[in-house]
Amino acid sequence: MAQFITSLLLALAIVAASLAQTTTSSVSTTPSHISAQACADLNGYQSRTTKQCFFHVNETKSFIQAELHCNTKFGGHLASVHNGFDNLLITDFARTDFATIDQFYIGLNALDGSGKYTWLDGTDVDYTNWGYNTYNTQCVVVDMKTATWVRSDCFTEAYFVCSA
Numbered sequence: 015m016a017q018f019i020t021s022l023l024l025a026l027a028i029v030a031a032s033l034a035q036t037t038t039s040s041v042s043t044t045p046s047h048i049s050a051q052a053c054a055d056l057n058g059y060q061s062r063t064t065k066q067c068f069f070h071v072n073e074t075k076s077f078i079q080a081e082l083h084c085n086t087k088f089g090g091h092l093a094s095v096h097n098g099f100d101n102l103l104i105t106d107f108a109r110t111d112f113a114t115i116d117q118f119y120i121g122l123n124a125l126d127g128s129g130k131y132t133w134l135d136g137t138d139v140d141y142t143n144w145g146y147n148t149y150n151t152q153c154v155v156v157d158m159k160t161a162t163w164v165r166s167d168c169f170t171e172a173y174f175v176c177s178a
């Protein structure tokens with residue numbers, strides 16, 4: 015009987031440990047974000063899925079100048095995109111918020127020299143929506159006609175979306 019109870023307690027401990035691990039890993043993939051109130055105060059809008067706050071800037075800048083604008087105006091970065099819902103959300107707003115239907119920068123880039131694409135805000139690359147790529151350059155824009163991602167010259171001035 016004592017041995018049965020010991021085995022039962024051991025089994026419960028294993029289940030509890032695996033539940034704790036599941037909870038921890040699902041939290042770490044959610045991007046950090048500012049509060050809903052802070053988002054509204056800055057005239058951004060919040061994703062229902064990731065709770066990230068997005069900002070569309072109706073100006074064209076190079077990749078680096080766009081990132082600096084996101085840092086100073088919103089305390090954020092060029093946007094990270096983590097699912098198809100948010101990808102369509104920001105593209106849809108881009109079509110109404112930007113003066114022309116063209117392309118806009120997001121925070122994905124290969125500038126750290128590792129040969130891999132990473133997000134400027136340090137979140138995991140857990141979603142991509144690559145379209146047809148004619149260039150092999152280090153920055154990424156979203157094509158507003160198709161919502162697909164295209165590699166881009168980092169110096170080309172484009173509209174941009176920030177997230178915080």
Ligand SMILES: *[C@@H]1O[C@H](CO)[C@@H](O)[C@H](O)[C@H]1NC(C)=O
Nearest residue numbers: 071072073110111112113114
């Ligand atoms: C974006 O800027 C252009 C001028 O640069 C302006 O004509 C247009 O109305 C602006 N769009 C929005 C949605 O503010």
